[in-house]
Amino acid sequence: AQKVTQAQTEISVVEKEDVTLDCVYETRDTTYYLFWYKQPPSGELVFLIRRNSFDEQNEISGRYSWNFQKSTSSFNFTITASQVVDSAVYFCALSEALKLVFGKGTKLTVNP
Amino acid sequence: DVKVTQSSRYLVKRTGEKVFLECVQDMDHENMFWYRQDPGLGLRLIYFSYDVKMKEKGDIPEGYSVSREKKERFSLILESASTNQTSMYLCASSLGLAGGPYNEQFFGPGTRLTVL
Numbered sequence: 001a002q003k004v005t006q007a008q009t010e011i012s013v014v015e016k017e018d019v020t021l022d023c024v025y026e027t028r029d030t031t032y033y034l035f036w037y038k039q040p041p042s043g044e045l046v047f048l049i050r051r052n053s054f055d056e057q058n059e060i061s062g063r064y065s066w067n068f069q070k071s072t073s074s075f076n077f078t079i080t081a082s083q084v085v086d087s088a089v090y091f092c093a094l095s096e097a098l099k100l101v102f103g104k105g106t107k108l109t110v111n112p
Numbered sequence: 113d114v115k116v117t118q119s120s121r122y123l124v125k126r127t128g129e130k131v132f133l134e135c136v137q138d139m140d141h142e143n144m145f146w147y148r149q150d151p152g153l154g155l156r157l158i159y160f161s162y163d164v165k166m167k168e169k170g171d172i173p174e175g176y177s178v179s180r181e182k183k184e185r186f187s188l189i190l191e192s193a194s195t196n197q198t199s200m201y202l203c204a205s206s207l208g209l210a211g212g213p214y215n216e217q218f219f220g221p222g223t224r225l226t227v228l
Contacts (some may be wrong), residue, residue, distance in 0.1 A: 033215055045202065045219040091155065098162060098209045099145070099170065100217060104154035 002027045002096040006103035013082055014111050021077040021106045023092030029053075033095040034068065034075045039105070040088045051075065082110045115139070116220035118203050124226045131190040133223050135203030144186035145204040145217060146170075146178065155202065161186055162209060193227045200224050 003026040013019045025034065036048040049059060051068050059066045063080045079086050089107045093100040119134035135144065145160040147170075157170030159178040167178050175197060179187045186205075190197055201223045208214035 031211070033211075035216065037219075043200070043222045043224075045204075047216045047218060050216050095211055095215060097211055098143075098168065099157055099160060100215075102155040104152065 002029075002032075002094050002101045004092050004094050004101055004103035006090075006092055006106050008106045009104070010107045010109070012109045012111065015084060016081050017110075018078060018080050019082050019108065019110075021079075021090050021092075021108065023075045023077065023103060025073050025075065025092070025094045027073075027094060027096070029096075035093040035095075035100065036066065036075075036077050037091045037093065037102075038088045039091065045091065048077075079108075082108075084110050084112055086110050116203055116205055116218055118201075118220040118223050120223050121221060122224050122226075124228065125190075125193050126228055127194060129190075129193050129227075131193045131225065131227075133188040133190075133201055133203075133225070135186045135188070135205075135220055136184050137186075137205040137218070138184065139205070139207070139218075140183065141205035141207050141218075142183075143206045143209055144180065145206075146176075146186065146188045147202045147204065148172070149200040149202055149222070158188065193225075195227050198225060198227045 005024045032053045034051045037045045039045045065078045067076045087110045089105045091105045092103045116137045143162050146158045147155045161167045161180040177189045203220040204217040206217045
């Protein structure tokens with residue numbers, strides 16, 4: 001069965017620091033999708049990015065960047081120059097047949 | 113923008129009560145999902161539906177049932193609420209299924225249910 005591991009339960013940084021959230025996955029599928037979601041204190045999960053297994057190109061969106069490496073089964077998320085508004089729980093997810101499998105999440109606290 | 117709404121943000125019920133959690137999406141999505149979120153356990157899938165009147169069990173369906181009579185609405189039912197069902201319940205919808213395109217799920221704001 002698919003599995004997603006987010007080994008970092010909680011991370012605390014000071015504003016303007018760079019921070020990387022790790023995601024390691026296990027799958028036997030050759031075609032799959034990986035996702036990142038953000039859950040701010042308000043509670044609603046917000047979709048950030050989707051990557052398919054055939055596209056290993058790194059992606060950058062403003063201060064956010066994602067590094068997908070099939071060789072290490074990792075899909076890490078970096079926030080550059082973190083801000084207080086980045087404080088949230090971040091979830092990595094992997095497609096499995098009809099559904100998504102989520103990691104347990106990493107709680108990021110950015111202190112002013 | 114996809115809009116997923118849930119009937120209540122907070123709900124308090126008593127043990128043994130029948131509880132209905134309602135979810136509505138306005139983007140004509142085929143697929144809808146119910147999760148519960150608990151500290152340290154992440155999101156766990158309860159049930160999902162890939163078409164009207166169709167349903168599939170997720171990872172933790174025990175104690176729950178679902179209903180999807182219309183495409184836009186997916187209800188989660190706790191037949192006889194118990195204290196261990198106190199949790200945050202999240203509804204989501206997607207256009208495509210997880211294995212294909214358009215598979216990103218869009219979530220509602222969640223319902224925090226307390227069973228006393």
